[in-house]
Amino acid sequence: MNERFGLRFADVDLQRHLGTRLAGFLVIVAVAYVVRPLLHGLVYQTLYSPFGLIVIGTTAVAATVLWFLPPLAGAPVDGMSTTVSPLLPASANQKLGLLVVVFTVGLLVGFVYSVPAGMVTERSLAQDTMGEADQIQEFPRVNAENPRIAPRAVADVQTRGSVSYRTHRLGPSDIARAEDGSLAWSYAIEPDGFRNKLLSNQRGVLLSDMTRMEDRQITAYDNQTFAIGEGMYLQRGAAWNLRTTDYFAQYFDDAVEFTHDGQAYMYYPKTTHEWRLTPIPHTVPVWDGGALLHTNGTIDLLSPEEAQASEILEGQRLYPLYNSRRQMASLGYRNGIINQLDIVGEHAGQVEVATLPAGAGNSQPFVIDLEGEQMSYVTAMEPYGEDTRGLDEVWFIDAATGDLRYFGSEGETLTGPERAMGIVRSEDSQTGWGDNFQVVEPIPVFINDELWWHSKVVPIDNTDISRSVFVSASSGEAVELGDTESVREFLAGGDVDAVDNVDTEPAPGEANVDYYIVITDSDGTVIERIPVEPGQEPSISYEPAGNASA
Template sequence: MNLREIVSSNDLTRHLAIRIGSLAILVGILWFLRPLFHPLIYRIVYSPTLLIIGGGAILVATLLFLAPPLPTSSDQNLMASPSAKLTLFGMAFVILLVLGVLYGIPASEVEERTLAQDTMADSQILEEFPEMNEQNARITPGAVADTQTRGSVSYRQHQLGESDIARMEDGRLAWSYAIEPDPFQVQLSGNQRGVLLSDMTRMENREMQAYDENDFTYGQNMLLHRSADWNLKKSGYWDQYNDDPIEFVHDGEAYMAYPKTGHEWRFSPIPHTVPVWDGVALVHQDGTIEHLSPEEAQQNEALDGQRLYPLDITEQKMNSLGYRNGITNQMGLIGSYEGVIEPASLPSGAGNDQPFVIDLAGEQMSYVMAMEPHGDSTTGLDEVWFTDATTGEVTYYETGSETLRGPDRAMGVARGTDTQTSWGEDGDALIVEPVPVSVDGELWWHSKVVTTDQTDVVRNIFVNAHTDEAVILFETEEVYDFIAGTDVAELDSAEAIDEEGEEIETEPEPDDPEVAYYIVIYDAAGDEIDRIEIEPGQDVSFESEQRADDEP
């Protein structure tokens, strides 16, 4: 070996040593700041498109960084400018970008198909709608709770965060809030000051419970390494935390629960990923973070009755159902669209989104998705899907030959119960937050009439998804009596509206067990002209018909 070769060898060794050392320092910095890069790194690992583009770019960049300097066309010196490497990297990145996009198109379609197949395989058909929790109706909308709650508390260096649905210790459903630090300078040094729960199950005399005596070591709206988000990603890196945290109280101690979304690779027919439930991260006030598997979360005493399954995965499953009969079935031009369904649309200003969160019998929260046939011309319900919020088990009800009204139609019917009211933000009142409930095996849409400033609930309106019949209720107890199956005739302040928008006059008959109530018909002068006996459990519908000899 001559002197030139020895010098070149030494230069190469020194070059590799410097580059490897620099790379190690860079990796160390990235490891320390890894929560900041979590969204990108997670998607590179679990997204076929980004794995090709991002993963390939990182590999090429690393190899070029470690490689000895390359000569350029204008400088043949081995220690030439790095422009040659940048040119090679640019060319490689363009190739990776094209490959990633081209592969990502079929991979995303296969992912939807796999998720739809898994959902259908794991689901069961219901013969009738599941029973409701008769003591846990969603009576106060989130916007009204926000207005009332924020106007009832005073924290000089804290604010109430976004509301979510949690269960109180006595079983009631509540809107839950983090008492988080604010403004910016307080976020740097302050801590989340417990949680606040606002009862959603009543119109009047609503209870608010503040658990603000102890701070969270890691909380919401706290910056960088002091935040719950940072420490969740630091300790449970290979999961996503797409759902909003659930703030709740157990045995007088405040907690936050984060449902965890993971992904797994499937390799047939082509490599792709699907979302899976990875459990729950339970954040204690003292800074302890428990990463619980689904089975551990279901057995955890503090989490009993709370929502555990991610809303994020539920929504992805429901959106994938259009692919259950194959990929080509829902393709334009060649697809027949047989059995293709999509989430039912909600009108602007509804104030809530699907999946709906409701409480079923036995204090079992469920996510509900109302599904309508594909296309803009049909909005009647085709299927109603229920996802157990504790286990993730899926069931669904098929309407069959019967077409049920969706939330959009139900809110229109609800507005039609009072033609004298000017509806909308510039009017007298708003109709908001339709949620599905079952009464005596039938589906009803439960909406709320609130003031335009959303400071109070005026009344509750139930619209029958089978018949368009509407029931207007003004008192909390009557809401619960109605959900429990009490006849409208037995509710003092209730009003029943038929399909034509006319009030149904009913009158109970306590002395005759064969008669549940009478429908009483009056003429224009207010005189009774007919009285119809209605038997217990008898379905009633109304249809107007013009006689042939009547003038139009």
């Protein structure tokens, strides 16, 4: 019997023991390699997280050492009990007990270290964000031809109600650019049911126009089978293959489904983490390009520069939404760690992401299209404080390059999204808010260097869009518009009087009337109210009087 490091080892043929353990270790490594996508989260956390490195890393090293050590004989010299299970041999029981001790110590150390490491990570990310950002004095103009009109919930209800796939379903919706340049809600047409997820394939993608209130186009590219794709299990799925082809990366964002020259593709923005050693070791997320998935199963791993230069990806979202959220959330640390602490912090210049009320139907950052078909992630920031809801800054992250810009209000009080939704409801006391209709998806738009909040009024069942309402962040003025062309005219010029004001008005409780089309003059005086029966789909056009028929 040998004694080392306070442990008693049984007398065994050491060479034979090590050979047997090495063979077993290689079998474990081989199995782990085959199923490595299932272990990706643990491995990535070990390599790129201080907490994971301390807890998982030390436990894995200890387990490996204990695996190769000779069998233990009796209890440790100090008498410590390491019995874990009476079903295990004595030596295995003692080794497992030691492993539990190592894991517990590592867990405690990891929790303690992760607190300062997490704050240093946020501080580093905030410094990087501020260092890369340019302050602008004027708001960029929004793309008037690509307004975000159809809310996600309405698009989901209308789109899912317009297709019929017996063995397939539509996956989660996301925002992509259609081939005509418009923005669309995009979906993967993925297999439905256990058997189909195991054996069938994604059969293409579907795009639902988000830029119109009426006559919205839904285009299904459902005859293009993906060799690997969304909703497919194990080695046939996109997630599995992304991890096997690029193991040391994370794909936090959902796929961007789109078409180019009639061919369906999916793009996955990629995030990695880099270690920084000062002031204490920590990691920060960075953009590392993305993966372009072809229908034949080919995956192109692209650097940020290659993704931006790709003809196929022109106009699409390339930068990860995950990274943009992390950058914006870190800005509370830009004036230091101490400044943002609850008790001792001064909170000077501290900002936080503006609150969206429950039921808004969207989250920040907002994805909008600026002039020149430049997709951008927009985040509204409010001053720190439970009772502050006015805006302090508006941040823009280019969705193709990750370039940062921000507009500071310089003391001007700007209405935030929560207050803007309240103004929409207060402007119309006749509507049964919460019972029949609701205000959803406030989106920031920029008209003549002024910020407006573009909300939509929709039925509770999300089956249609009643009207669009714009609220000025500066004055609180509200403008209600009832058709797409009016919205585009307003976005293009911001002149309320110049917009042909044809609105719609709900008619709760009135038999055989779904809603009214309300025609007003430039002063808001009602000229005519036209009842629309359920099932009718009227279209509105404007003709000069000379062209009217007798």
